[in-house]
Amino acid sequence: MMRNVNEAATGAGDISANIGGVARAADGTSLRAQESQKAAQEFAAIAAQLSSLMAQFRIERCDTRTIAALPVRVTMTDAGGRTFDQEAMTVNISRQGSLLKGIQGDLKRGSKIFLSRLRKREPFQVVWIGEENTARAGQIGVSTVNPNSLFWDDVLSEQSNSETTGATGSDPQPVLSESRARAQGA
Numbered sequence: 001m002m003r004n005v006n007e008a009a010t011g012a013g014d015i016s017a018n019i020g021g022v023a024r025a026a027d028g029t030s031l032r033a034q035e036s037q038k039a040a041q042e043f044a045a046i047a048a049q050l051s052s053l054m055a056q057f058r059i060e061r062c063d064t065r066t067i068a069a070l071p072v073r074v075t076m077t078d079a080g081g082r083t084f085d086q087e088a089m090t091v092n093i094s095r096q097g098s099l100l101k102g103i104q105g106d107l108k109r110g111s112k113i114f115l116s117r118l119r120k121r122e123p124f125q126v127v128w129i130g131e132e133n134t135a136r137a138g139q140i141g142v143s144t145v146n147p148n149s150l151f152w153d154d155v156l157s158e159q160s161n162s163e164t165t166g167a168t169g170s171d172p173q174p175v176l177s178e179s180r181a182r183a184q185g186a
Contacts, residue, residue, distance in 0.1 A: 103140050
């Protein structure tokens with residue numbers, strides 16, 4: 001009987017030690033959970049601060065874009081020094097720029113190009129280039145060099161007039177077809 005009591009006491013001591021080990025592990029886990037929660041809160045604060053900083057760099061457009069498919073002649077010198085004279089098509093236009101597609105040649109941001117249409121010719125600067133091997137390859141965004149440019153005025157005035165005379169349709173920015181654009185002498 002004495003042996004059974006000693007074994008029971010030893011077993012109770014082992015159980016007590018195991019319970020103490022589990023309690024220490026639980027305390028450690030609780031501490032790690034609190035540290036993880038604190039790190040998550042700090043990360044959220046950093047993310048909010050980064051979002052606020054990024055908002056400062058967002059460039060807002062001065063004027064609205066009008067969807068228009070107009071043929072234009074593009075004259076440019078590419079990064080290799082080769083001069084190109086090619087036809088391209090607008091995707092959209094605004095008073096201060098345009099998005100063009102069908103561009104061939106190796107251009108760099110900041111390059112100066114010339115656009116011609118309707119006996120008009122004006123310098124523009126490349127401000128965006130579509131990445132190779134994407135759906136935007138061959139597209140460039142250009143901004144007029146002349147802040148008082150009237151290069152797109154005939155199309156934008158026509159669109160403005162159709163809006164004020166009560167033209168109907170779900171899209172206030174009409175898509176001009178290539179054939180209509182050619183009929184306008186582009």
